[in-house]
Amino acid sequence: MDYLAVQLFNGLANGSFYALLSLGLAVIFGMMRIVNFAHGAFYMLGAFIAYFLLQQAGVGFWPALVIAPLVIAVAGMFLERVFLRRLAGLDPLYGFLFTFGLTLVIQDGMRLRFGVQGQPYSAPAELSGTVLLGAVSYPTYRLFVVAFCLVASIAVWFVIERTRLGMAVRAATERADLTRALGVDVDRWITPMFGFGLGLAALAGVLAAPMRNVSPLMGSELIILTFAVVVIGGMGSIAGAIVAGFLVGVLSSVGAIFDPAVEGIVVFALMAVLLLVRPSGLFGSIETR
Amino acid sequence: MLEVSGLDAWYGEAQALRDVSIRAAAGEVVTLMGRNGAGKTTALRCVMGLHSSMRGSVRLGDADLGALGPVQRARAGLGYVPDDRGIYATLTVEEHLILPPRAADSAWDVERVYAAFPALRARRGQYASKLSGGERQMLAIARVLLMGSRLLLLDEPTEGLAPILVQQIAAILRDAKAEGRTVLLVEQNLRFATAVADRHYLLSQGTIVATLGNDEVRARESEVLQHLGI
Numbered sequence: 001m002d003y004l005a006v007q008l009f010n011g012l013a014n015g016s017f018y019a020l021l022s023l024g025l026a027v028i029f030g031m032m033r034i035v036n037f038a039h040g041a042f043y044m045l046g047a048f049i050a051y052f053l054l055q056q057a058g059v060g061f062w063p064a065l066v067i068a069p070l071v072i073a074v075a076g077m078f079l080e081r082v083f084l085r086r087l088a089g090l091d092p093l094y095g096f097l098f099t100f101g102l103t104l105v106i107q108d109g110m111r112l113r114f115g116v117q118g119q120p121y122s123a124p125a126e127l128s129g130t131v132l133l134g135a136v137s138y139p140t141y142r143l144f145v146v147a148f149c150l151v152a153s154i155a156v157w158f159v160i161e162r163t164r165l166g167m168a169v170r171a172a173t174e175r176a177d178l179t180r181a182l183g184v185d186v187d188r189w190i191t192p193m194f195g196f197g198l199g200l201a202a203l204a205g206v207l208a209a210p211m212r213n214v215s216p217l218m219g220s221e222l223i224i225l226t227f228a229v230v231v232i233g234g235m236g237s238i239a240g241a242i243v244a245g246f247l248v249g250v251l252s253s254v255g256a257i258f259d260p261a262v263e264g265i266v267v268f269a270l271m272a273v274l275l276l277v278r279p280s281g282l283f284g285s286i287e288t289r
Numbered sequence: 290m291l292e293v294s295g296l297d298a299w300y301g302e303a304q305a306l307r308d309v310s311i312r313a314a315a316g317e318v319v320t321l322m323g324r325n326g327a328g329k330t331t332a333l334r335c336v337m338g339l340h341s342s343m344r345g346s347v348r349l350g351d352a353d354l355g356a357l358g359p360v361q362r363a364r365a366g367l368g369y370v371p372d373d374r375g376i377y378a379t380l381t382v383e384e385h386l387i388l389p390p391r392a393a394d395s396a397w398d399v400e401r402v403y404a405a406f407p408a409l410r411a412r413r414g415q416y417a418s419k420l421s422g423g424e425r426q427m428l429a430i431a432r433v434l435l436m437g438s439r440l441l442l443l444d445e446p447t448e449g450l451a452p453i454l455v456q457q458i459a460a461i462l463r464d465a466k467a468e469g470r471t472v473l474l475v476e477q478n479l480r481f482a483t484a485v486a487d488r489h490y491l492l493s494q495g496t497i498v499a500t501l502g503n504d505e506v507r508a509r510e511s512e513v514l515q516h517l518g519i
Contacts, residue, residue: 183363
């Protein structure tokens with residue numbers, strides 16, 4: 001029973017990262033129809049920025065939680081302006097190739113400098129230790145991650161679903177051309193939304209740093225799972241990304257109770273079944289072409 | 290008002306429009322008629338700036354729209370209702386009405402839209418995917434009236450609608466005409482077309498083969514119908 005509870009919380013903590021990462025992917029795919037393969041690399045860079053801030057400048061976790069996403073968001077906007085913009089309207093394969101190539105460059109560049117060995121990064125003092133939840137004690141930091149990601153996810157959902165800006169984003173996600181024909185300048189929002197999506201990845205990276213070692217390959221392990229989450233939630237769907245993120249986290253952690261191998265199987269089994277019965281995903285509205 | 294001349298358009302290697310010229314004065318309603326695949330929808334998309342593989346000139350009043358993208362064309366006074374109505378599943382009815390920016394002072398306001406289409410008021414908070422076909426068409430037309438567009442580009446607005454709704458759309462088009470708006474209408478329904486429009490362009494295989502007045506359409510009805518493949 002206790003083990004189940006612990007795994008449930010572990011699932012929520014893992015799911016938090018899936019949710020944040022797939023949210024960013026959903027926003028980017030919705031606006032640009034680009035499957036951002038480099039998402040995991042920016043998640044990793046987010047963690048490294050936190051690590052550097054601490055090592056080089058003595059800047060701790062809390063400031064890093066703000067600085068790293070901002071730095072990556074700005075870098076992302078630059079990237080969109082200089083490179084991705086040229087790929088708009090071309091075969092999606094080009095976007096895929098570009099972001100995949102970028103991943104390799106970033107990842108191996110970091111590997112060249114830091115090797116594959118992980119660098120430790122400790123949780124801030126006020127979040128170290130454990131909390132007693134009923135009969136089980138659980139790491140405070142992980143609970144913080146779950147709460148933080150839940151709030152962040154809901155905030156993003158609110159902006160997209162309930163504000164004027166979000167309305168334009170939804171319209172552009174569904175039908176970019178028609179939205180332009182209605183006089184809404186969709187293209188003005190593409191650069192900031194790409195930056196925003198990458199910023200979410202960096203945010204997840206900073207949050208992950210105290211839980212996992214900061215290593216050049218930390219993103220590549222996660223990104224494949226995250227793509228499965230995006231497909232389960234429905235390409236481009238905000239609510240779908242959040243729900244599927246936490247759902248996949250919990251299901252795979254609980255599945256691991258039976259056998260550690262189940263953890264990896266659950267995600268892809270779920271994806272396969274869903275693709276059979278509901279190809280557009282749990283919340284998908286974009287028709288798959 | 291609207292002056293399209295020498296319009297050629299392609300889909301890949303295939304030429305969809307060949308030297309199409311269309312004129313419509315302020316307050317004039319003109320139709321594009323022709324069978325499926327004749328190029329009617331492509332012509333509307335070219336005017337709206339949504340089809341990039343084209344050549345020729347599109348002018349609205351004194352302005353050459355050639356270099357403008359669809360966003361600027363919409364803001365210059367073009368209002369587009371696509372053949373599939375262009376309703377967003379993820380936007381509520383009311384969001385559809387506040388999404389497009391106002392292009393002109395002569396725009397309808399939301400209250401006037403709700404007065405004209407009470408069904409939309411009743412469903413304002415619902416996602417538009419819940420609307421019936423007729424309500425979707427009403428919403429799509431309301432949207433361009435809210436923009437205050439000077440030129441309405443309507444792609445088969447009456448297709449699949451009940452007669453009472455067709456009459457309502459006819460009344461709206463007459464109002465728009467009375468307000469001096471220009472309407473370019475893709476239409477297959479001859480009775481509706483002759484009831485609301487002033488002139489008709491007959492399009493066949495990407496070329497305009499005839500320009501007819503209402504009397505000519507009525508007089509040559511069987512010939513026109515044959516052209517439409519009906």
